[in-house]
Amino acid sequence: MVFRKLAIAAAVAMAMATAAHAQISDGVIKIGVMNDQSSLYADISGPGGVAAAKMAVEDFGAAKKGMKVEIISADHQNKPEVGSSIARQWYDVDKVDVIVDVPTSSVALAINQVTREKGKAFLVSGAASSDLTGKACSPNTIHWTYDTWMLAHGTGSAIVGTGKKSWFFITADYAFGHALERDTEEVVVKSGGKVLGKVRHPLNAQDFSSFLLQAQSSKAQVIGLANAGGDTINSIKQASEFGIVKGGQSLAGMLVFISDIHALGLQTAQGLIFTETFYWDRNDASRAFAKRFAPQYKGNMPTMVQAGIYSAVLHYLKAVEAGKTDDGTKVIAKMKEMPTDDPLFGKGRIRADGRKIHDAYLVEVKKPSESKGPWDYYKILATIPADKAFRPENEGGCELVAKK
Amino acid sequence: MTEIFGIPTQAFMGQLLIGLINGSFYALLSLGLAVIFGLLNIINFTHGAQYMMGAFVAWFLLNKTGMGYWWALLVAPIAVGIVGVIIERTMLKQLYKLDHLYGLLLTFGLALIIQGLFRNEYGSSGLPYSIPSQLAGGQNLGFMFLPNYRAWVIVFSLVVCFSTWFVIEKTKLGSYLRAATENPELVRAFGINVPRMITLTYGFGVGLAALAGVMAAPIYSVNPLMGENLIIVVFAVVVIGGMGSIMGSIVTGFGLGVIEGLTKVFYPEASNTVIFIVMAIVLAIRPAGLFGTQK
Numbered sequence: 001m002v003f004r005k006l007a008i009a010a011a012v013a014m015a016m017a018t019a020a021h022a023q024i025s026d027g028v029i030k031i032g033v034m035n036d037q038s039s040l041y042a043d044i045s046g047p048g049g050v051a052a053a054k055m056a057v058e059d060f061g062a063a064k065k066g067m068k069v070e071i072i073s074a075d076h077q078n079k080p081e082v083g084s085s086i087a088r089q090w091y092d093v094d095k096v097d098v099i100v101d102v103p104t105s106s107v108a109l110a111i112n113q114v115t116r117e118k119g120k121a122f123l124v125s126g127a128a129s130s131d132l133t134g135k136a137c138s139p140n141t142i143h144w145t146y147d148t149w150m151l152a153h154g155t156g157s158a159i160v161g162t163g164k165k166s167w168f169f170i171t172a173d174y175a176f177g178h179a180l181e182r183d184t185e186e187v188v189v190k191s192g193g194k195v196l197g198k199v200r201h202p203l204n205a206q207d208f209s210s211f212l213l214q215a216q217s218s219k220a221q222v223i224g225l226a227n228a229g230g231d232t233i234n235s236i237k238q239a240s241e242f243g244i245v246k247g248g249q250s251l252a253g254m255l256v257f258i259s260d261i262h263a264l265g266l267q268t269a270q271g272l273i274f275t276e277t278f279y280w281d282r283n284d285a286s287r288a289f290a291k292r293f294a295p296q297y298k299g300n301m302p303t304m305v306q307a308g309i310y311s312a313v314l315h316y317l318k319a320v321e322a323g324k325t326d327d328g329t330k331v332i333a334k335m336k337e338m339p340t341d342d343p344l345f346g347k348g349r350i351r352a353d354g355r356k357i358h359d360a361y362l363v364e365v366k367k368p369s370e371s372k373g374p375w376d377y378y379k380i381l382a383t384i385p386a387d388k389a390f391r392p393e394n395e396g397g398c399e400l401v402a403k404k
Numbered sequence: 405m406t407e408i409f410g411i412p413t414q415a416f417m418g419q420l421l422i423g424l425i426n427g428s429f430y431a432l433l434s435l436g437l438a439v440i441f442g443l444l445n446i447i448n449f450t451h452g453a454q455y456m457m458g459a460f461v462a463w464f465l466l467n468k469t470g471m472g473y474w475w476a477l478l479v480a481p482i483a484v485g486i487v488g489v490i491i492e493r494t495m496l497k498q499l500y501k502l503d504h505l506y507g508l509l510l511t512f513g514l515a516l517i518i519q520g521l522f523r524n525e526y527g528s529s530g531l532p533y534s535i536p537s538q539l540a541g542g543q544n545l546g547f548m549f550l551p552n553y554r555a556w557v558i559v560f561s562l563v564v565c566f567s568t569w570f571v572i573e574k575t576k577l578g579s580y581l582r583a584a585t586e587n588p589e590l591v592r593a594f595g596i597n598v599p600r601m602i603t604l605t606y607g608f609g610v611g612l613a614a615l616a617g618v619m620a621a622p623i624y625s626v627n628p629l630m631g632e633n634l635i636i637v638v639f640a641v642v643v644i645g646g647m648g649s650i651m652g653s654i655v656t657g658f659g660l661g662v663i664e665g666l667t668k669v670f671y672p673e674a675s676n677t678v679i680f681i682v683m684a685i686v687l688a689i690r691p692a693g694l695f696g697t698q699k
Contacts, residue, residue, distance in 0.1 A: 039629060042528035173673055201668075202676045204633065206624055209422045210668035210675075213548060217415050233529060233625055241535065241551045241623065243542055263625055265532035298527060 023325035025095060029069045031057075031313060032096040034086060034111070035126055037075035040204050040230030041103045043259040045126045045305040047073075048297035049101050052306040055292065056313035065321065072096070076107050078203065083107035087114045097326045098123060098316060101309050105129035105176035115140045120328035123316060125308035128228070128255060129179040133355040134396035140328050142335060144356045145308030146277050148176070149391040151254050152183035154275030154360050154384055157191065159222055159252050165193035167252075168220035170211050170235060172227035173200040180226040180254050196220045201231070208235045212242050221249060228255045233263050240268050257303045261377045266368040269377075277360050277389075278304035278344060279378050285343035301375045311342045312356075348386060353398035360389035418548035419665045425554045427661020428561035429616055433634065434641040434653035435565055436612035439572065442648030443585045443605050446496060447504055449512040451638065452631025453519050454610045457484045458617025459626045460522065463531050473536035473622070480618045481611035488610030492603050515635070522628035530625030557619055564615065565654045572650055581605060637676075640683045646696020656694060 033053050035045045045052075050073045062069040072094070076083035083102065090096035091114070099115060102108040103126025112132060115122040122141040124132055130149040132141060167188050171177040177200065185195050196218045199211045212235070215223045223244065225235050232253055239251055253260075256274040280290035280301040289310070293302045302310075315335055320326050323334035332354075340348045340356065348358040363378040371377060393401050433455060440448045461483050462476035471479065491514065499506045535553045542551035572578040581601060584591045588598045617631075624630055641660055645652030660679050667678040674681075686694060 199672050213418045243549050259529045263529035
């Protein structure tokens with residue numbers, strides 16, 4: 001008899017458990033963090049991005065809530081074909097529910113497409129192209145941390161505002177560089193400036209002297225660097241060698257991360273002005289996060305991309321909990337419906353086009369004498385409010401907005 | 405203003421000079437490869453990693469012991485050369501009797517391991533290393549601003565390249581070396597310690613890579629991946645010059661630097677493929693390379 005009672009109890013318990021998790025496929029929420037784990041963008045998110053995702057799962061308290069969350073990761077080597085084949089494998093075979101991060105816009109655009117076909121979820125932190133919420137927008141994708149429009153307007157307007165109106169672009173020759181150059185050029189031209197020339201370099205180039213020389217002889221007042229990571233580091237380092245700033249031209253790093261500044265050193269990087277959406281030393285909450293993050297990734301402070309991964313995963317899990325489903329399209333809809341709130345980016349929301357909005361910060365790199373030590377690098381010059389920082393919803397050409 | 409192919413002469417001259425500067429790195433690196441291949445018949449795929457190690461030794465010396473650039477130019481090649489000697493003694497030695505392919509696989513595997521270890525420890529963004537104060541600043545040549553450090557790179561690498569060529573092609577020591585590769589048994593019969601000579605030659609080739617690494621440290625950031633892409637280009641240089649030809653690798657190194665530099669002006673998108681296009685053409689016309697001899 002005792003045995004029978006137990007069996008019934010167990011059956012009932014099981015039935016209840018299944019009811020509660022009815023919509024969680026295979027009972028596990030599987031998060032795939034995909035990024036550059038080994039090359040020029042690896043310090044921007046890379047293994048540190050995986051660590052940030054794990055911290056989000058921990059802070060959400062998944063284990064206590066009885067939700068089973070698993071994180072896997074992969075290296076897309078900055079190649080769209082590698083990225084989309086991993087994505088297909090993850091979705092079809094490994095039962096991954098959501099892909100997170102994916103720097104390198106060309107790869108992100110490919111995965112954007114795959115995710116939409118499969119009806120899964122895609123949370124972009126590392127990629128920059130504003131097309132992800134423009135003509136390529138999707139009901140399955142949210143673009144979290146920053147984008148090329150925001151960088152162009154944040155940094156571009158600030159520099160044009162100082163009266164420097166003639167520009168020359170050094171651009172990484174792929175989707176991201178093109179988008180960043182296009183968005184910045186638009187800002188420059190709109191505010192009465194002009195673009196004197198541009199040169200496109202292959203991704204992961206080592207030597208920029210030839211391109212810098214072309215920029216120098218263009219006599220443009222501003223040399224806009226529409227590249228990222230290792231490419232930006234080498235451009236800035238070599239620009240200082242060729243006396244570009246001393247010769248009266250200004251450098252505008254259109255996309256610079258704190259890991260780049262760390263690699264350059266303040267002596268070379270001082271005075272650069274650019275836009276970020278996260279700085280670890282901004283308030284108590286960001287400092288607390290950074291303090292926990294550092295030991296997990298070589299003592300580095302988190303970049304905005306890593307902070308974005310944390311914030312995106314946290315909101316994703318909240319939406320899964322609230323909607324009681326991990327169905328890609330439904331979770332994304334739920335995420336858009338719920339206001340966002342986390343310690344790193346504060347309160348914000350996600351628009352219909354998939355754009356997550358929050359404040360952005362115009363920062364200037366400190367002089368070596370102003371810095372208290374490693375990672376004390378930025379002065380925040382201005383805060384760009386969330387509703388001004390990103391492209392207005394109706395201007396991106398996103399079909400999801402037009403339908404309304 | 406006069407123009408060459410539609411670009412102003414001044415800009416053209418500047419690009420030529422930049423090409424030569426990059427060419428001097430290609431020449432230094434391909435020289436080391438050519439020495440190792442010519443005398444040991446080993447295709448040294450670890451060369452890029454050894455170049456990177458040279459730059460890292462310079463960084464360590466500066467940050468841990470306070471020794472600056474000039475000391476690094478001396479110490480780094482020796483330190484990395486010793487690592488090379490250990491690799492040769494313990495691993496490469498076993499492979500001389502086998503096909504080239506085994507040496508290539510071993511050195512390729514070692515390169516992946518070394519780069520992986522450095523990347524794990526130091527990340528991918530690299531570490532800062534400044535130009536030595538004596539070489540800071542630059543000269544205005546009228547057609548371009550030439551940083552002093554880059555001028556130094558050209559001059560120094562020309563000196564190193566031609567001294568190496570001289571030692572191997574024109575001195576008694578060089579003739580022993582060349583004889584030892586042609587017929588090791590006979591040379592040994594004359595009482596010369598051939599295995600030790602070969603070990604030291606490998607050490608020297610590796611030292612050249614490390615020297616190039618130290619020279620690159622102030623220009624590119626000291627980065628675990630700095631040799632990864634370069635090694636492929638440098639191999640193309642060696643193949644174009646003719647495997648094992650010392651003069652071939654020097655001339656081709658500088659020449660391809662210039663060709664690549666000009667491509668960056670006329671069609672920058674192709675700048676990292678132009679060397680391979682040249683390689684394909686050369687292989688089609690002269691399979692042994694420009695300066696190579698058919699064996």
